[in-house]
Amino acid sequence: MVRPTMEDVALRAGVSRALVSLVMRGSPKVSEMRRTAVLKAAEELGYSPHAMARSLASRTSTVLGVMVSDLHNAFFAEVVDGIDEVAREQGFDIIINTGGRSPARERRALESLLSFRPAGLILLSPVVPATAIGKAAEQLPIVLVARSSRVSTVDTVNDDGEQGARLAVDHLVSLGHKRIAHLDGGEGTQAGPRRRGYIAAIEAHGLTPQVVSSEYTDAAGARAIRSLLSDGALPTAILSCNDFNAVGAISALEDAGLRVPQDVSVVGYDNTSLAALRHVSLTTIDQPRAEFGRLAAVALLQRVREERTEPVRHLLNPSLVVRNTTAPPATSRRSSGPLLSSTAAGDSAGSGDTTADSQARSPERRSRDQ
Amino acid sequence: MVRPTMEDVALRAGVSRALVSLVMRGSPKVSEMRRTAVLKAAEELGYSPHAMARSLASRTSTVLGVMVSDLHNAFFAEVVDGIDEVAREQGFDIIINTGGRSPARERRALESLLSFRPAGLILLSPVVPATAIGKAAEQLPIVLVARSSRVSTVDTVNDDGEQGARLAVDHLVSLGHKRIAHLDGGEGTQAGPRRRGYIAAIEAHGLTPQVVSSEYTDAAGARAIRSLLSDGALPTAILSCNDFNAVGAISALEDAGLRVPQDVSVVGYDNTSLAALRHVSLTTIDQPRAEFGRLAAVALLQRVREERTEPVRHLLNPSLVVRNTTAPPATSRRSSGPLLSSTAAGDSAGSGDTTADSQARSPERRSRDQ
DNA sequence: TTACAGCATTAGAGCGCTCCAACCAATAGA
DNA sequence: TCTATTGGTTGGAGCGCTCTAATGCTGTAA
Structure with missing residues (x-):
């Protein structure tokens, strides 16, 4: 239970403590002969430097x-x-x-x-x-x-939360959605920028924002959906403040007999490992x-x-990861649009992400310094 | 960027360094007068002890x-x-x-x-x-x-993995299942005890074990189910090696048009936060x-x-947490048995766990030392 | 020969702290 | 009166290391 010190190594190698110190720090001004002798002695004694003593000195x-x-x-x-x-x-x-x-x-x-x-x-x-x-x-x-x-x-x-929210809104709008609600993260970190980004993007598209107060948990997401349902104010798409909230929202929608994404599209935020599970397969915003x-x-x-x-x-750029919880709205549907659990077969480890995902994982991410 | 030392505090308080040391270590053999003087000086200088020097000395x-x-x-x-x-x-x-x-x-x-x-x-x-x-x-x-x-x-x-597996098997058997497969964790930590416990419990009930080679990931769970399906060897219940594997299995079952738990029951292991999500609501084994x-x-x-x-x-006792992925097998069904997503309404934060769960969270867990 | 580099090596001080023995009243006991 | 005893306080050594300055030891030039 007692570790050897530099002194012990020095004694065994027949040199001074200072020389051992130089060897341990990889100094070039030590002869090859002494260096090997010291390293040998250290090895034999099982010596390893004492980080605290080192940093103190x-x-x-x-x-x-x-x-x-x-x-x-x-x-x-x-x-x-x-x-x-x-x-x-x-x-x-x-x-x-x-x-x-x-x-x-x-x-x-x-x-x-x-x-x-x-x-x-x-x-x-x-x-x-x-x-x-x-x-x-x-x-x-x-x-x-x-x-x-x-x-x-x-x-x-x-991360640039405003941009992330904008990416999500743009994606939903491009699918044809006109009524997109945001389940807000309240006091949570980064909830502010995400909310602002959502509102700005919605307005940029000439649409009306609909912010529903919520939180960063799955229970809160479910609650928010139920309140939307009881108000008869359910939109065709939901942008959740994070993935947990989104999963809760999906549960509540399914409980109410609605299908995701056929009846309602849902987008999360964070691209947690949860979102990548094939059982969940959530469209979300990835942060690097x-x-x-x-x-x-x-x-x-x-x-x-x-x-x-x-x-x-x-301020890093987030990116969109499209999975299986977003599709064109029911009214404007033709035949396309990914369905939940539609990628049944195939033995690959992937979870059916579209190309946006590989982009999300690409290394050449830009960073905007300011 | 330079932190005050004990010497500085001693100087300011008009005492010796040793006395400051005693105060810092909360020694009782210091007069109240000196103690407050030292603490005051330390406070004013923003002094805090140097953990490394302390431990070195x-x-x-x-x-x-x-x-x-x-x-x-x-x-x-x-x-x-x-x-x-x-x-x-x-x-x-x-x-x-x-x-x-x-x-x-x-x-x-x-x-x-x-x-x-x-x-x-x-x-x-x-x-x-x-x-x-x-x-x-x-x-x-x-x-x-x-x-x-x-x-x-x-x-x-x-944790006692054998006992955990036994709990799961007993639960499934008590629901009426006779064909219960185990998706095995292979080389993973604790996979051995879980497998052994499964086999022992199955045989104790006079049933035949069915071990399917798999891994601790959701992709592996899905793969195992697909191989069972293509072999026409699908049982009425599955005991997965962990929660991730179980979630993958559920996805693959649903992809194949089967319902959980109506057609197949699934039990996980670990009671991760994933299992508690209402969207997943997985029956599983909890470890303390x-x-x-x-x-x-x-x-x-x-x-x-x-x-x-x-x-x-x-060696701690795991416990069973019953949620919504287990029910009596289709053939022996009457009317009871919890359905997936059957606990739709209700604003509680709970995820529809039955009483077994509260038991799982009780503090009086026994520990078996040997 | 002496002087002087240039290099490898080392003694010794010190990093901020703890701990021990010594010390110094002040009080108590004989 | 002198000697213990006690409680509070202090100086100094030392923890395992780094770093500076000094030392010894070549080899080379004067």
């Missing part, structure tokens, strides 16, 4: 802290993948902590992360107040993902999640290396 | 490392919640790292975690070879979740995930405090 850190507001949401997992990829490339390690969507717990997580004195911090959709972020930003570089900030020392990476992570890591490392001082505000 | 750590094999799987998020709960209670912090289901990356994650010299490590369903775990176990206490081990210094927490986390943390802390040296092997 060097007053630098090769650790990036990542605060994930909600581990239950697979959205963040892909962002972390992107962060990890870049960090590893650049010789940095990441440590993760979670806030469980509670400001108090998140604050604690932040404090804990800070106590390791990482080189920088990436916060994924944090719910702590802006002042807390500002205070932390005085101590180390911080990048925010899926949350905006006005602090000039903080970089941000977001891994790219979020990569850009966040790159931005953070620039700050860490003091290569940049002006803030960077990445 | 004290040769102890209040950090528990958690290696999550796959962040994309919400299963682990709930386990982490359980760990976090206990750790926080006991004054420990956790840091998380992820292995992305790749042995190489996982190994790196392990190495990174180890370099922080945490008090102990919890590995969630690790895929690294047993030898790597054994080697790490020589350096610090380790607890494995959702993976077994024979190493006597390693504790484990698992948060309890996994809690027990793992408790076991680890016992080792950390050297309160125990014999290994502990928790």
Whole structure:
């Protein structure tokens, strides 16, 4: 249970501690003979460097802290993948902590992360107040993902929710829909831009917006549909604030004897793994999640290396993924239009996405910096 | 960008560094006067202790490392919640790292975690070879979740997959099913116990097992159903190896014009959030995930405090959650039996679970140690 | 020969903290 | 009176490492 130290390795290799240190850090100014001797001794003792002692002595850190507001949401997992990829490339390690969507717990997580004195911090959709972020930003570089900030020392990476909503509306309009409602995300992150984008796009097409108050859950989506049904105000197409909401809406529609997409089209938002399930096969808006992570890591490392001082505000383009929950409206139907579960046969792993999906996954995503 | 040290606080409060240290650690042997003076100075300077220096000096750590094999799987998020709960209670912090289901990356994650010299490590369903775990176990206490081990210094927490499968089979048999197939999880973790439990339970009822080779994905579930259909070997009930597989199976059944549960009943395994969606409403087997986390943390802390040296092997009882994908078989049907989407109305957040579900969520879960 | 590079190597200070032994009243006991 | 005892406080060593400046050791030029 006791790990060997640099001293032990030095003794065994017959050199000084400082020399071992140089070898461990891959310094070029070590003779090949000594280097192999040291590495051999280290190997034999099972030595591995003590990261904390190292960072204490060097007053630098090769650790990036990542605060994930909600581990239950697979959205963040892909962002972390992107962060990890870049960090590893650049010789940095990441440590993760979670806030469980509670400001108090998140604050604690932040404090804990800070106590390791990482080189920088990436916060994924944090719910702590802006002042807390500002205070932390005085101590180390911080990048925010899926949350905006006005602090000039903080970089941000977001998706363009307005554009995403516009893509969805354009898709539905091009199918022939004229009555398109939006199930709104209320106070949820990014709900604002999505709502604004929806309204702007609807009006750009000369149509009338219909915003129904809802939330980011499947139960809320179902509730919203039931209220539309009881008001007799059901449109021919629905743009939900996210995928969960959309799935709830679909359930409520089917419960009421309506078919999706024959009677009503539904579009989600986020392209979660849920949407890709063949049982669901939801038309939705994809965000380049891994790219979020990569850009966040790159931005953070620039700050860490003091290569940049002006803030960077990445606003990424979402893309439309057409699956089986959208079709022309019933009145204007001819014969075409994908049906739910119409792609029965075929052994491919794919879930019947159209080409828009492969586009969604293409790497050459543009990023609009401003 | 430069944080104050204990020295700064001591200077400002007019005391020694050692006294500040005592205050920071909440020692009782400090006069009230000095204590408030120190806390005031710390507050004014925005001081917070340097976790790494502390752990270096004290040769102890209040950090528990958690290696999550796959962040994309919400299963682990709930386990982490359980760990976090206990750790926080006991004054420990956790840091998380992820292995992305790749042995190489996982190994790196392990190495990174180890370099922080945490008090102990919890590995969630690790895929690294047993030898790597054994080697790490020589350096610090380790607890494995959702993976077994024979190493006597390693504790484990698992669910009783055999019992879970038995619960599912018993449920289906009690509904009147006689032909029940198992879509097998192949090489996947825990697939073995589930398969064994299925076979044992089927034979205990005097029936004939029918194991269909499959995997832990929805595409694989659909594929398995199609092969059953083309062989003309479709049973009246399916026990899938997990929820994703079950959802894929349901899709394929519906694609073939069969109704679930009227024509075929389907049971999943894991009770993921997916299963609880009203659109899916899958009958499944629930594992007490948060309890996994809690027990793992408790076991680890016992080792950390050297309160125990014999290994502990928790084997938790899973429970059945009845939703809307199981019903009596078509031939023996009378009138009862829940139908898919039969619980249309009602604004509750619930998803139409029967009482078995509330039982599933009850806290008084037994744990069978051996 | 001496001087001086140039390179590999090392001693030693110090990173921010904890911990131990020592210290210093102030009080209690003999 | 002197000696313990107690509670609060402090200096200093040291955790495992990095970093700077200094050291020794060639080889080459003067």
